Amino acid sequence: MWPIERGLARLYEEREVRGNDRLLRAIYHHLAPLHDPVVAVALPLCGSGRETELRRRAIARMALGELGPDPVRILEVGIGSGSNVGWIRDHLPAGVRFELWGVDLAEGMIRLCERRWSEPFLRLAMADAHALPFPDGFFDRVVHIGATNNYRDPERALAEMGRVARAGTPVVVVDERLDPGARNSLYHRAMFRLVTFYDWAPRAPASLVPRDAVEVRDEQIARFFYCLTFRMPAGGPSSVIRAAGPFEAT
Numbered sequence: 001m002w003p004i005e006r007g008l009a010r011l012y013e014e015r016e017v018r019g020n021d022r023l024l025r026a027i028y029h030h031l032a033p034l035h036d037p038v039v040a041v042a043l044p045l046c047g048s049g050r051e052t053e054l055r056r057r058a059i060a061r062m063a064l065g066e067l068g069p070d071p072v073r074i075l076e077v078g079i080g081s082g083s084n085v086g087w088i089r090d091h092l093p094a095g096v097r098f099e100l101w102g103v104d105l106a107e108g109m110i111r112l113c114e115r116r117w118s119e120p121f122l123r124l125a126m127a128d129a130h131a132l133p134f135p136d137g138f139f140d141r142v143v144h145i146g147a148t149n150n151y152r153d154p155e156r157a158l159a160e161m162g163r164v165a166r167a168g169t170p171v172v173v174v175d176e177r178l179d180p181g182a183r184n185s186l187y188h189r190a191m192f193r194l195v196t197f198y199d200w201a202p203r204a205p206a207s208l209v210p211r212d213a214v215e216v217r218d219e220q221i222a223r224f225f226y227c228l229t230f231r232m233p234a235g236g237p238s239s240v241i242r243a244a245g246p247f248e249a250t
């Protein structure tokens with residue numbers, strides 16, 4: 001049994017939210033209305049290109065055009081205010097029936113998403129990336145943009161994303177890393193330090209993807225962002241950590 005508060009299910013155990021996750025949740029919850037305007041202005045100002053371009057590249061890695069004709073389920077972990085919802089919807093082949101599930105730990109953020117989108121395909125819940133409340137192989141696509149570097153345990157969160165993804169489907173993870181292959185001026189380095197002030201070594205957690213993951217790709221998709229893509233092999237992931245309790249979609 002999970003509590004439902006003002007229409008939103010809380011699918012995590014409070015005692016399991018620890019360390020960095022508590023801090024991040026408080027920051028995102030209280031500063032939620034600032035998130036989108038800051039991202040829209042800060043990225044170009046800092047020299048990392050436009051937010052729309054970052055999202056376009058990230059969503060392209062999901063290969064949404066290959067889905068269908070059967071109905072599909074997609075998961076965004078850390079959905080925030082729902083800035084990727086329209087991108088995901090618009091990149092699916094016309095006519096494909098789909099559910100987009102979005103989970104987030106910060107109520108302030110997910111309430112923004114709730115207000116912004118009242119689409120029947122959207123299913124929102126509060127949940128922790130470290131214990132996704134879904135059965136194995138439940139989703140046809142899994143995406144996360146923007147918080148992996150700061151998770152309490154990124155390895156566990158990646159294992160969870162792999163666990164809930166159907167075998168062979170891309171799991172797409174995007175977060176901050178200063179492009180090691182670019183000429184980064186003092187300005188770029190200073191700006192990167194400013195936007196990642198809470199993290200001393202932002203990097204792609206490529207070494208932390210599940211041991212049996214295949215087709216692991218680590219790319220830089222903007223000056224300040226990497227995109228890590230991997231797939232789980234058929235037969236089920238072996239390095240999984242079970243979620244606290246499965247939550248069935250209806």
Ligand SMILES: C[S@@+](CC[C@H](N)C(=O)[O-])C[C@H]1O[C@@H](n2cnc3c(N)ncnc32)[C@H](O)[C@@H]1O
Nearest residue numbers: 028078079080104105106109128129145146147
């Ligand atoms: C930088 S925002 C990005 C939001 C959205 N994905 C986007 O692209 O605009 C990161 C989001 O991850 C959420 N988050 C942070 N830690 C989390 C966790 N452990 N489990 C679930 N969501 C988390 C935050 O509350 C926040 O909404």
